[in-house]
Amino acid sequence: MSLLDELKRRNVIRVASAYAVTAWLLIQVAETVFPVFGFGQTAVRLVVIILIVGIVPVLALAWVFEWTPEGLKLDSDASVDADTRRTTSRLLDKAFLVLLALAVGYFAIDKFVFDPARDTAREQAATERGRSEAITGFYGDRSIAVLAFVNMSSDPEQEFFADGISEEILNLLARIRELRVISRSSAFTFKGKDIEIPEIAEQLNVGHILEGSVRKSGDRVRVTAQLIEARTDTHLWSETYDRGIEDIFAIQDEIARDVARNLELRLLQASPRARVTDPEVYALTLQAKHLLETRPPNVGADSYALLSKALEIDPDYVPALEWMTMTDYFREEEGLITNDESYASYDQLKERILRLDPENPIVLAGDGWDAFRIQQDYDKAAEYYERMLAGSLTNSNAIRLAATYAMRIGRFDTALRLAELSVAIDPLCFMCLYWESRINLYAGNYARALEVRERFLRLGSGGDYHHGLIKLLQGDPAAALAIYEAMEPAGHPTQLAGLAMAHHDLGHFDETKESLRLLSETADDEYAQFYLASEVAAWMGDNDMAFEIIGQIVNHDSKEVPGLVFNPAYKKLHSDPRWNELRNSIGMSEERLAAIQFDPVLPE
Numbered sequence: 001m002s003l004l005d006e007l008k009r010r011n012v013i014r015v016a017s018a019y020a021v022t023a024w025l026l027i028q029v030a031e032t033v034f035p036v037f038g039f040g041q042t043a044v045r046l047v048v049i050i051l052i053v054g055i056v057p058v059l060a061l062a063w064v065f066e067w068t069p070e071g072l073k074l075d076s077d078a079s080v081d082a083d084t085r086r087t088t089s090r091l092l093d094k095a096f097l098v099l100l101a102l103a104v105g106y107f108a109i110d111k112f113v114f115d116p117a118r119d120t121a122r123e124q125a126a127t128e129r130g131r132s133e134a135i136t137g138f139y140g141d142r143s144i145a146v147l148a149f150v151n152m153s154s155d156p157e158q159e160f161f162a163d164g165i166s167e168e169i170l171n172l173l174a175r176i177r178e179l180r181v182i183s184r185s186s187a188f189t190f191k192g193k194d195i196e197i198p199e200i201a202e203q204l205n206v207g208h209i210l211e212g213s214v215r216k217s218g219d220r221v222r223v224t225a226q227l228i229e230a231r232t233d234t235h236l237w238s239e240t241y242d243r244g245i246e247d248i249f250a251i252q253d254e255i256a257r258d259v260a261r262n263l264e265l266r267l268l269q270a271s272p273r274a275r276v277t278d279p280e281v282y283a284l285t286l287q288a289k290h291l292l293e294t295r296p297p298n299v300g301a302d303s304y305a306l307l308s309k310a311l312e313i314d315p316d317y318v319p320a321l322e323w324m325t326m327t328d329y330f331r332e333e334e335g336l337i338t339n340d341e342s343y344a345s346y347d348q349l350k351e352r353i354l355r356l357d358p359e360n361p362i363v364l365a366g367d368g369w370d371a372f373r374i375q376q377d378y379d380k381a382a383e384y385y386e387r388m389l390a391g392s393l394t395n396s397n398a399i400r401l402a403a404t405y406a407m408r409i410g411r412f413d414t415a416l417r418l419a420e421l422s423v424a425i426d427p428l429c430f431m432c433l434y435w436e437s438r439i440n441l442y443a444g445n446y447a448r449a450l451e452v453r454e455r456f457l458r459l460g461s462g463g464d465y466h467h468g469l470i471k472l473l474q475g476d477p478a479a480a481l482a483i484y485e486a487m488e489p490a491g492h493p494t495q496l497a498g499l500a501m502a503h504h505d506l507g508h509f510d511e512t513k514e515s516l517r518l519l520s521e522t523a524d525d526e527y528a529q530f531y532l533a534s535e536v537a538a539w540m541g542d543n544d545m546a547f548e549i550i551g552q553i554v555n556h557d558s559k560e561v562p563g564l565v566f567n568p569a570y571k572k573l574h575s576d577p578r579w580n581e582l583r584n585s586i587g588m589s590e591e592r593l594a595a596i597q598f599d600p601v602l603p604e
Contacts, residue, residue, distance in 0.1 A: 012059055019058050023051040142263055143206040145182040145230075146170035148191040149223070152215040162214035163188070164286035165223065165252065169210070172256040174394035179263065182206055183396045186428040201230030204427050208236075210259060219245045225255050227262055237262045245279045277317045284310035285320045292326050300330030321353050322362055364388035365398035372405050376561065376587065381405055382598035389600040396426035400435050402600070408562040409593050412443040417602055430460040438466060442566050446470050465494040468502065472539070473568055477505035493519060493528035501539045512540075530556065535569035543576050554586060561586045 030047045149166035151159040167184050174181040182204050190200050197209050212225035226238035237258060241251045288306040291299050304327040310320045328342040337345070350367075353360050368384035371377045385402040393399065403418035419436040426432050433456035440449035449470055453463060464487045471480035484498035500515035519536070522528040534549035553560055564570065565588050573579050583589045 016055070016059060019055055023055075026051065142178060143180040143182075144173060144208040144210055144259070144263070145187045145200065145204045145206045146173065147200070147209060147211045148188045149211070149225075150213040152213045152222075153217065155216075158214075158216050160286050160290035161216055161283065164282075164289065165214050165248070166212065168252050169225075169255050171394065172252060173210075173259060175392070176256075176260060177393065179260070180206070180425060181394065183394070183426040183429070185396070186426045189428050197228055197233050198231055205424075206230055208263065210255075216245070221245050221248055221251075223248075223251050223255075227259055248279065248282065249276045275318060277314045281310045281314045281317050281320065285317065285323060288320075288327075289323050292323060292330070295330075298334065300327055300332075300334045300336060303327045304331060304336075315352075316356055318353060318357050318360070321349055321356075322360075325349050325353075325362075359387060359391045361388045361392035361395060361398055364391075365395070365401055368405065369401055372408070372562065378409055378562075378587075378593070378596050382409075382596050386598065386600050389602070393421065393602075394425070396422040396429050396432050399425075400429075400432055403435060403439060406598065407439045407442055407566065409588075409596055409598070410566055411598060412439070414598065414600070414602075415439045416443065416445075418600075421602060428459060430456055433459065434463060437463065441466055441470055441473075442568060444568070446474050465498055468498045469569060472501060472505060473571075477502045481506065491518065493522045493532055496522070497528070497532040497536050500536050504540050531560070535567070538570045538573050541572060543573060543578070546570070546573060547576075547578050547582070550582065554582075562588070564588075 027044070027048055030044050146166055146169055149162045151162040153161070167188075170181060170184060170187065173179060174183075186204060197211075201207070201209060207230055209228045209230045210225060211228065212223060214224075215222040220242070221244070222240065222242045224238070224240045227236045228234065229236050239255070239258065241247075241254070243251065284306045288303040288310070291303045291306070296302075303323070307320050307324045307327060310317060311324070314320070325346055328337065328345045331337045332339060332342045350363050353363050357363075364384045364387050368381045368388065371384060372381035382405075385405055388398060389402060399418055399422040403415045403422060406412075406415035406418060416436070416439055419432070419439050422432040423429065423436055433452055437449045437452035437456060440446075440452060450467075453467060456463070464483055468480040468483040471477070471483060480498065481502035484495055484502055487495040487498065489495075496515050496519040500512050500519060503509075503511040503515060516536070519528060519532065530549060530553045534546050534553065537543075537546035537549060550564060553564070564586070565583060570579075580589070
């Protein structure tokens with residue numbers, strides 16, 4: 001008897017075929033199910049290895065043993081007639097056919113159910129990567145995140161000092177326009193967490209990580225820094241600086257310079273240098289900054305005392321003046337000063353800062369917002385924001401404010417570039433992602449608005465009203481209704497307004513009337529009384545009511561005027577002649593906005 005005939009007689013070929021189909025099916029199931037339970041590709045690879053190795057003992061057992069009516073027996077001991085062998089073979093054939101049917105069924109489900117969903121997810125991921133690369137591509141691999149340096153001092157209270165040094169180094173690097181530097185709010189998210197460098201780099205989308213430690217003892221300080229090529233976790237450079245506390249600024253300068261040198265940056269300007277002051281002033285400012293960021297009780301009084309002492313020693317230390325502008329907000333909340341005193345103090349501080357630093361980005365961002373929102377001087381706001389962006393692309397919040405301004409004057413291309421830039425330097429910034437989604441909504445990019453919304457929901461919650469509005473604008477009122485019905489808290493004016501619009505589009509007139517009745521009962525809520533009521537009226541086609549309420553908004557709260565023109569909830573009013581009359585009356589006609597000179601220099 002030939003080997004092939006013997007393999008057939010002992011059912012080795014049937015067992016091998018059944019094993020191959022079963023193994024394929026198990027691998028497919030593992031690839032689908034394991035990620036749901038948190039198992040990665042390592043677990044799937046382990047299954048594949050076990051199944052590959054397992055075929056050897058399975059085939060050996062099939063060769064050695066024979067299935068008989070009395071059970072498994074060694075082939076040499078089994079006495080089986082031809083009819084019994086045929087019965088056994090048929091049973092194995094049926095088992096193989098069942099397994100084959102399962103495999104084909106799984107293949108069909110995977111092909112026509114799971115595969116389209118995976119394709120959609122891949123397309124969305126590719127779109128997201130592509131848009132991200134549009135901003136980050138300008139920098140290539142010239143990107144870095146400065147993690148919070150570890151406090152190695154015996155005194156845990158010195159942690160503010162370690163944080164301050166790492167943030168100062170971050171700020172120095174961020175002044176290099178050829179380098180994309182992740183902002184503090186995202187980079188410091190990983191403080192105290194046991195996360196590998198490549199994972200941090202992936203989350204922040206950077207090529208390099210700077211980490212280190214600080215040990216302060218008396219008037220001595222030791223700073224250790226190391227630069228890592230993030231995705232391969234390769235150390236490119238490290239250095240330890242053991243010096244007197246008076247040399248702390250020189251240490252920061254050297255670290256920034258060495259990082260730039262190791263990243264082979266061709267600097268278009270002189271290497272940035274830290275502001276030098278008395279070490280005590282530096283320490284007092286860092287302490288006050290720590291209080292203002294952590295906001296313990298009496299934060300206003302305590303931070304004011306620290307910064308006042310710092311400014312007594314060095315009246316021209318700009319960082320202390322910048323942080324002092326924040327103390328007045330908390331001092332007013334604590335009842336220590338009046339609103340008028342807070343404004344007067346800010347004006348005095350701003351004058352001192354601009355005398356020392358005429359292009360201070362924090363002051364310029366604040367002045368731009370004031371000109372835009374309060375004074376409605378859109379040309380002046382454009383000037384402030386252009387100056388701010390020309391000098392600094394490091395503050396995600398300031399960039400986000402500039403993006404909001406661009407959106408409100410209808411410069412959607414610029415607004416989107418600014419919003420994407422704010423996310424590029426601050427990937428874990430909830431408000432940056434929220435406003436990128438909101439600007440895409442206003443620009444009519446509804447699918448993109450939903451994509452970005454999914455990202456900001458990983459960091460926080462909110463935006464349900466605009467989520468439902470996107471669905472209404474996409475012509476899907478049923479989906480909008482489901483969103484509004486799930487909103488919390490129930491009965492909030494934004495929920496009632498959304499329900500009224502969704503029910504209206506679905507033809508549920510009784511439900512629409514009920515939602516409007518409940519909304520009208522929240523008349524003590526100014527937002528419901530004016531803004532939501534006008535949006536609902538406009539959406540439902542009650543133009544007379546909408547224009548009447550909008551007129552009240554213009555007379556009641558002029559700072560909200562810029563938000564009217566490009567609000568998509570008012571889209572149905574655009575064909576009404578009164579719409580252009582309204583735009584002319586509030587100084588936001590197409591011609592007026594087109595004349596505003598706002599063309600900030602941004603990464604291409």
